[in-house]
Amino acid sequence: MTQPPSNKPPLNPASGTRNGGPRRSQGGRTPERRPAPDPTRDLAFDIVCGVVEHRRMLETTLDRAGQGLDPRDRASAHRLAATTLRHLGSMTELLQPLLRREPPEPVRCALLMGVAQLLHLETPPHAAVGTIVDLLRRRGLAPFAGLANAVLRRVSREGQELLDGLDEDRLDVPPWLWSAWGKRARAISRGLHREAPLDLTLRPGAVAPEGGEVLPTGSVRYPAGTRIMALEGFEDGAFWAQDVAATMPVKLMGDVAGKTVVDLCAAPGGKTAQLATAGAQVVAVEREEARAKRLEENIARLKLSAKTVIADAATWRPDAPVDMVLLDAPCSATGTLRRHPDVLWIKRPRDVTALAEGQDALIDAAHEMLKPGGVLLYAVCSLQDEEGPERIKAAIARGGWKFDPFSEAELADMAVARTWDGMFRTHPGLWSELGGMDGFFAARLIKV
Numbered sequence: 001m002t003q004p005p006s007n008k009p010p011l012n013p014a015s016g017t018r019n020g021g022p023r024r025s026q027g028g029r030t031p032e033r034r035p036a037p038d039p040t041r042d043l044a045f046d047i048v049c050g051v052v053e054h055r056r057m058l059e060t061t062l063d064r065a066g067q068g069l070d071p072r073d074r075a076s077a078h079r080l081a082a083t084t085l086r087h088l089g090s091m092t093e094l095l096q097p098l099l100r101r102e103p104p105e106p107v108r109c110a111l112l113m114g115v116a117q118l119l120h121l122e123t124p125p126h127a128a129v130g131t132i133v134d135l136l137r138r139r140g141l142a143p144f145a146g147l148a149n150a151v152l153r154r155v156s157r158e159g160q161e162l163l164d165g166l167d168e169d170r171l172d173v174p175p176w177l178w179s180a181w182g183k184r185a186r187a188i189s190r191g192l193h194r195e196a197p198l199d200l201t202l203r204p205g206a207v208a209p210e211g212g213e214v215l216p217t218g219s220v221r222y223p224a225g226t227r228i229m230a231l232e233g234f235e236d237g238a239f240w241a242q243d244v245a246a247t248m249p250v251k252l253m254g255d256v257a258g259k260t261v262v263d264l265c266a267a268p269g270g271k272t273a274q275l276a277t278a279g280a281q282v283v284a285v286e287r288e289e290a291r292a293k294r295l296e297e298n299i300a301r302l303k304l305s306a307k308t309v310i311a312d313a314a315t316w317r318p319d320a321p322v323d324m325v326l327l328d329a330p331c332s333a334t335g336t337l338r339r340h341p342d343v344l345w346i347k348r349p350r351d352v353t354a355l356a357e358g359q360d361a362l363i364d365a366a367h368e369m370l371k372p373g374g375v376l377l378y379a380v381c382s383l384q385d386e387e388g389p390e391r392i393k394a395a396i397a398r399g400g401w402k403f404d405p406f407s408e409a410e411l412a413d414m415a416v417a418r419t420w421d422g423m424f425r426t427h428p429g430l431w432s433e434l435g436g437m438d439g440f441f442a443a444r445l446i447k448v
């Protein structure tokens, strides 16, 4: 299988070749016609090529190239790109025997989008093929239009059979992640094949908008693709978006009412809102100014209050030692791959190693912020051992901490998430009958 992203030299967009010379179609002639404008496919193509060729985050391209686009076109482009990235490995493998030689990477990206439309998005075959042929023509890749026409027509006839022989779970996860996830890998990969639903956390006393399903923890779940801003009560601050797994770390801090809680790495403020709702005096520390502003807007919409500090959590210290610290540490974010399938093909093992060093530094900083007997709740939206249990073991080994396991009673609403040694750990394969959940890790330490 070709593992995206590639390290090949960039394509000459004018000629569609790597060396600049002209290239003949590989798959016969398609009658020339003026390609129709199609902002959705253009943006999706830029996103997919950005990830595969340049390891550029989906959101980065969406923000840059999607500016000024109709919100519906943007949403459609996001869906097409995300679906392509979610099935990238298996579709790459499926295409392999259908190609006589390696096409340039942008052509492969366009073909993959075509296969995603045919096999995963139920686009009618004539539209799935025609839109990709037109895309190639618009992007200076007309010599490959015939190839796309022939290959995609074949996929529309035989694609499901070709797919049946492939281990999609395994192919759609890069090998380094598959082996790092061990026995959980297949269940995680199955969870990643599904679009994430929208989960809401309600402000106490608020009424849930219609159409939701109440989960055992109290979160209310809506189908994937639901627009939060269109739900009744959004403007009034009745709720905020927060995956069901992400709600648990704050709940596992116990009673925070009246306590000073430092919320490290706080934006966009989902956990800040939970803490404020539960009656804590919250100091939310966020390094990025724009993200801190977003946190403040969210807290204001919810009619809650929290003090915001724009600072690096590794060096900032409170005026006096505090009762509790919540550290939602920056991490590889492999727990949120359902929402961000680009991360599958962007992150590398060495990124996890570098992040783990930063996590240790932030745990040490939290130690300096706490009173003796104070509580650190450490959390990451990561599936990686190195960012979860291994960070807790390393902190205990450095000294100054006592591990405080979560009891069965504390995790009664989500028993499946409690590890044998009292940590909290979820992955996208859990609660599959309810629509899954993000991957999260949390553990509690007491300063001694």
Ligand SMILES: C[S@@+](CC[C@H](N)C(=O)[O-])C[C@H]1O[C@@H](n2cnc3c(N)ncnc32)[C@H](O)[C@@H]1O
Binding pocket: 264, 265, 266, 267, 268, 269, 270, 271, 272, 285, 286, 287, 288, 291, 311, 312, 313, 314, 328, 329, 330, 331, 381
């Ligand atoms: C995982 S998100 C936090 C999510 C947030 N706790 C919530 O529940 O909505 C990580 C945040 O940490 C911020 N961040 C990363 N490193 C930081 C640091 N050293 N100090 C403060 N904030 C940091 C990032 O800008 C980002 O907004």
